[in-house]
Amino acid sequence: MSFYRNAVWFVKGLQEYTKSGYEAAAKHFAPADLDVNLSGRSFMITGANSGIGKATAQEIANRGGTIHMVCRNKGRAEAARDEIVEQSKNQNIHIHIVDMSSARQVWEFAQNFSQSDTVHVLINNAGCMVNQRELTQEGLEKNFATNTLGTYILTTALIPALTNVEDPRVVTVSSGGMLTQKLNVDDLQFEKGTFDGTMAYAQNKVKETDSQQHKRCLFVCLSAAVQTSMPSFHAKMQAKLRTEAMGADTAVWLAVSAAARTQPSGLFFQDRKAVATHLPLASSRSTPQEEEKLMAALEEFSLKFKP
Numbered sequence: 001m002s003f004y005r006n007a008v009w010f011v012k013g014l015q016e017y018t019k020s021g022y023e024a025a026a027k028h029f030a031p032a033d034l035d036v037n038l039s040g041r042s043f044m045i046t047g048a049n050s051g052i053g054k055a056t057a058q059e060i061a062n063r064g065g066t067i068h069m070v071c072r073n074k075g076r077a078e079a080a081r082d083e084i085v086e087q088s089k090n091q092n093i094h095i096h097i098v099d100m101s102s103a104r105q106v107w108e109f110a111q112n113f114s115q116s117d118t119v120h121v122l123i124n125n126a127g128c129m130v131n132q133r134e135l136t137q138e139g140l141e142k143n144f145a146t147n148t149l150g151t152y153i154l155t156t157a158l159i160p161a162l163t164n165v166e167d168p169r170v171v172t173v174s175s176g177g178m179l180t181q182k183l184n185v186d187d188l189q190f191e192k193g194t195f196d197g198t199m200a201y202a203q204n205k206v207k208e209t210d211s212q213q214h215k216r217c218l219f220v221c222l223s224a225a226v227q228t229s230m231p232s233f234h235a236k237m238q239a240k241l242r243t244e245a246m247g248a249d250t251a252v253w254l255a256v257s258a259a260a261r262t263q264p265s266g267l268f269f270q271d272r273k274a275v276a277t278h279l280p281l282a283s284s285r286s287t288p289q290e291e292e293k294l295m296a297a298l299e300e301f302s303l304k305f306k307p
């Protein structure tokens with residue numbers, strides 16, 4: 001079954017996830033959707049110093065939104081902020097240094113932020129694909145800690161900051177890669193079998209998506225930012241890859257447009273359209289019991305690190 005899923009996904013990916021796939025989809029976009037003034041609205045973006053996160057931050061800053069960049073590295077965050085400010089002339093760009101793979105740090109940051117501030121839109125964008133099995137200082141497998149648990153804790157702990165603001169939104173950047181996997185709740189940290197970073201990443205994205213079901217999810221595909229995690233793939237596909245701005249387009253649309261506000265929560269978007277979360281005949285659908293088990297497991301993990 002996984003061979004079937006990979007083959008169908010590959011063909012679909014070449015048609016839809018590439019630059020030409022974006023250009024075909026963009027013919028149906030309503031350009032006025034992004035013609036908005038965001039002054040007075042605030043946006044928290046994780047991993048906002050590079051790739052899709054930075055492109056998203058730039059688009060929002062250009063429209064006057066206040067940005068909270070949640071980044072791991074101070075130097076890289078400051079350099080990205082300077083560029084965003086220079087291009088947008090928007091000074092309301094704030095940096096918060098948080099390692100999303102540290103459950104404790106994520107809790108502390110989100111709880112402190114929620115006590116003193118509000119945010120209109122959370123964009124869960126930070127993500128990694130670590131190709132060797134590696135543990136964090138808290139003893140968690142690094143892909144799981146960053147992509148799944150960090151996202152879960154940040155979203156949960158920020159609920160107070162997102163409550164009582166007008167039109168709150170949560171956008172989580174998933175991946176088309178998740179379509180190749182069926183949710184496996186029994187081995188969240190990839191302790192069994194041979195470790196495969198690409199598979200671990202895709203599993204994380206299934207879990208990230210399933211655990212964010214009440215929010216708006218989207219997936220973006222094959223932008224230039226895969227250079228570090230998948231260098232040989234990047235080299236072969238370079239000409240076909242989307243630009244970072246193309247990768248960011250649906251995140252921006254979900255975060256700012258009035259059109260996205262009319263969509264029900266919990267959907268999965270590709271190029272400004274809600275799409276299926278499973279490939280046809282792929283037997284990858286999880287049962288309600290499996291989803292409940294995932295939520296219970298994430299809650300239990302998260303509470304272990306709650307200050």
Ligand SMILES: NC(=O)c1ccc[n+]([C@@H]2O[C@H](COP(=O)([O-])OP(=O)(O)OC[C@H]3O[C@@H](n4cnc5c(N)ncnc54)[C@H](O)[C@@H]3O)[C@@H](O)[C@H]2O)c1
Pocket residue numbers: 046047048049050051052053070071072098099100101102124125126127128146173174175176177219220221222223224225226228247
């Ligand atoms: N580029 C693609 O083709 C593609 C495809 C599908 C999904 N995505 C998703 O898009 C999102 C953005 O990725 P990208 O492609 O722009 O790559 P990227 O590597 O440029 O961006 C990831 C960002 O997350 C940050 N990050 C990683 N680990 C972190 C940690 N522990 N703490 C804080 N920040 C951390 C990185 O510093 C970086 O800024 C990710 O969630 C990724 O899974 C990307």
